[in-house]
Amino acid sequence: xxxxxxxxxxxxxxxxxxxxxxxxxxxxxxxxxxxxxxxxxxxxxxxxxxxxxxxxxxxxxxxxxxxxxxxxxxxxxxxxxxxxxxxxxxxxxxxxxxxxxxxxxxxxxxxxxxxxxxxxxxxxxxxxxxxxxxxxxxxxxxxxxxxxxxxxxxxxxxxx
Numbered sequence: 001x002x003x004x005x006x007x008x009x010x011x012x013x014x015x016x017x018x019x020x021x022x023x024x025x026x027x028x029x030x031x032x033x034x035x036x037x038x039x040x041x042x043x044x045x046x047x048x049x050x051x052x053x054x055x056x057x058x059x060x061x062x063x064x065x066x067x068x069x070x071x072x073x074x075x076x077x078x079x080x081x082x083x084x085x086x087x088x089x090x091x092x093x094x095x096x097x098x099x100x101x102x103x104x105x106x107x108x109x110x111x112x113x114x115x116x117x118x119x120x121x122x123x124x125x126x127x128x129x130x131x132x133x134x135x136x137x138x139x140x141x142x143x144x145x146x147x148x149x150x151x152x153x154x155x156x157x158x159x160x
Contacts, residue, residue: 035079039086040107050107050114063114064096065103 033045048056051066061070072085086104088094093102099116106113 029076031077031079032082035082036086036107039083040104042107043110046107050112065113068094068096068103 033048033050036042036050037045049063051063051069052060053062054060058076061067068089069082069085072088073081074085075081089102090104094104095101096103096113097116101109101111101113101117103113111117
């Protein structure tokens with residue numbers, strides 16, 4: 001195997017690793033806030049905190065509303081199950097925070113169905129523009145380290 005072919009192969013493997021490892025980090029379903037807005041004809045898309053606690057990712061759907069949605073068949077990345085779950089909550093007049101106001105009515109009023117109105121709740125939901133926006137930067141992790149290693153290896157080879 002000649003030097004150029006080996007260098008190309010190393011570069012391809014490094015870039016492939018960055019892509020695979022970067023994609024492995026699970027985020028919330030980014031299309032869901034807009035899908036909720038459209039299905040319920042809301043003035044604005046709800047924040048990711050409607051369903052997620054902390055940085056939106058798999059395993060963080062633990063709010064009362066999020067649990068209600070999952071309990072009605074919501075599956076990540078499946079807008080059909082999202083609409084079905086929203087329709088079920090509408091039909092049931094589900095009240096996840098038990099404040100006497102149905103979840104869907106709270107969403108239409110732009111209040112938080114996870115916080116009881118009488119408990120200092122009812123704050124207006126502020127859109128975050130997609131569930132992937134966690135609010136703070138994350139460390140690049142192993143994907144970033146592999147990318148840096150690939151660039152350094154390429155520089156070293158070219159310097160010779």
